[in-house]
Amino acid sequence: MPIRDIAVTVAVLALLPLILRRPYIGILAWSWIGYMNPHRLAYGFAREAPFAMIIGATTLVAMLFMKEKIRLPWSRETAVLLLFVLWMCLTTVFSLQQEYSVLQLEKVVKIQVMTFVTMMLMLHRDRLDLLVWVIVLSLGFYGVKGGIFTLMTGGGYHVMGPLGSFIGGNNELGLAMIMTLPLMRYLQLQRDRKWQRNLFTAAMALTVIAILGTQSRGALVGLAVMAVVLILKSRRRFALLLLAALMVPVAMTVMPESWFERMHTIKEYEEDQSAQGRINAWHFAVNLAQDRPLVGGGFEAFHWRNFRYYAPDPHDVKDAHSIYFEVLGEHGFAGLLIYLLLGSFTWRSATWIIRNTRERGDLLWSRDLAAMIQVSLAGYASAGAFLGLAYFDLYYHLIAMIVILRVLVRQQLAQVPQAQPEAQSAKGGRRRQRAAPSGA
Structure with missing residues (x-):
């Protein structure tokens, strides 16, 4: 029996009692399954298991018995x-x-x-921060992994997401990573220790390389727009400008000639x-x-x-x-x-x-x-x-x-x-x- 299937199944089953006690954990678990799609990385029975539905149903049941008063913010x-x-x-x-x-x-x-x-x-700051963490770790996994893959292969292959998911294609994964980068930056801004900020810098740099490695022209346009807005909206803009200045020559060196040819077709869409x-x-x-x-x-x-x-x-x-x-x-x-x-x-x-x-x-x-x-x-x-x-x-x-x-x-x-x-x-x-x- 595949180890990955067992690991994902055990993790989901272990979360269910916690969700029944604290329903907000169900949102975190549902987000983890929905964004990282760990079951799609398995090869056996877990691949098609309805984990998201199980977690969602457990969360809704838990809400019926929770003591905390909840309301929909109108x-x-x-x-x-x-x-x-x-x-x-x-x-x-x-x-x-x-x-x-x-x-x-x-x-x-x-x-x-x-x-x-x-x-x-999730109407609490700590819960909201936990949600951001889950999203960043789930999608950031593909950013770091894809960045390393692109560096090791010289950008000769497309970075793809888990098959059968929302982000299975290179275009879709590129968009997801673009949307995750600013959330990484948010978490970095909240860190006081230098080594923690440096870890986020490395993760962001690898994610940028992974976005380029998707070889998605739409993702390239989105990355350019996002980068400009990120610099304008963020604190400590000089650090971001310096990182961007360092990233451009790295990207130019890493990506193969085929990548530049593909990106150049943005200008020649008629052909x-x-x-x-x-x-x-x-x-x-x-x-x-x-x-x-x-x-x-x-x-x-x-x-x-x-x-x-x-x-x-x-x-x-x-x-x-x-x-x-x-x-x-x-x-x-x-x-x-x-x-x-x-x-x-x-x-x-x-x-x-x-x-x-x-x-x-x-x-x-x-x-x-x-x-x-x-x-x-x-x-x-x-x-x-x-x-x-x-x-x-x-x-x-x-x-x-x-x-x-x-x-x-x-x-x-x-x-x-x-x-x-x-x-x-x-x-x-x-x-x-x-x-x-x-x-x-």
Whole structure:
């Protein structure tokens, strides 16, 4: 019996009693399974085991018996996300591919249910930090591993994710690592010891090399945008600029000539068949949405049957290869508007957190986290323009983090008016005591 299968199964079974006692551990375990996909690294019975479903069900059962009071933090992001879920259910009713659409809806709804559960169970700073740690360790594993692999092979092979997962392809893994890099930076900023910060620097450098090693052109665009926003949003910018200056020549040395030739095709998309296939799929999405502006074609609309009617080239059938055209084709203009509104509100809430914690040293961590989530969102928005991951768990987890973070910051800020009079009184008392001798 394969050792990996046994190890993953034992780990999951050992977590179940802990989840029943502390349901928030279920979110951490579910995230570990969802992002790292350890069972996909096995070769036997564990590979297809429904670990995520088992953990999710255990978490929901545990919530029924927990003593801690829980509530769903109601915000504009929560409301729009709920509206988006309901809209996806509606478009599934009118889907052009009913047999496939319902199956995809089940997967997406499971992700959204756990997103809402995350908002309810992780309303504590320590829990939120634990969630960031789990995400960074899970996806950072592929960053460090992929970076070492790229260095050892001279960049001659694509860095790929675990087969059968959301991040199985090189494009998808590249996007996931781009979104993880800013979270690594957040954890690095919270470390006081130099050796810990150096470890994160090494992990970030290897992850950048791994992103290049995916040989994904969309990931390269996303990495460039993310890097610029990261430098603008981060503290200690000089250190990041220095790291970037060191990374560029390393990347130029490591990557083979074939990599440069592939990246150069970004400028020559008219002659690239892959790029032309994507453009054909984007035209398909626009034509489909114009014909069905409210509901689009439903999940799995990018099907050869539909390409016969809506694509300029009906024989060049491709997936959406863009989060925007994916949502447009599957959920219509109305669905795309809701999707964009969700991202816009999340970005603005992060900006609110940064602005309102600027003068609070005790909330420096929240300012760092909000800024780094914005960097992740920038990476997702730019790389996602060329990758079809509109329903990727991590994007919705970032939204949940911002919702939680805003609640925590509001609670801390609300305590200031009560603390200020005492602080002012104490300062006034000290001033009076210092002034007393001169007035005697």
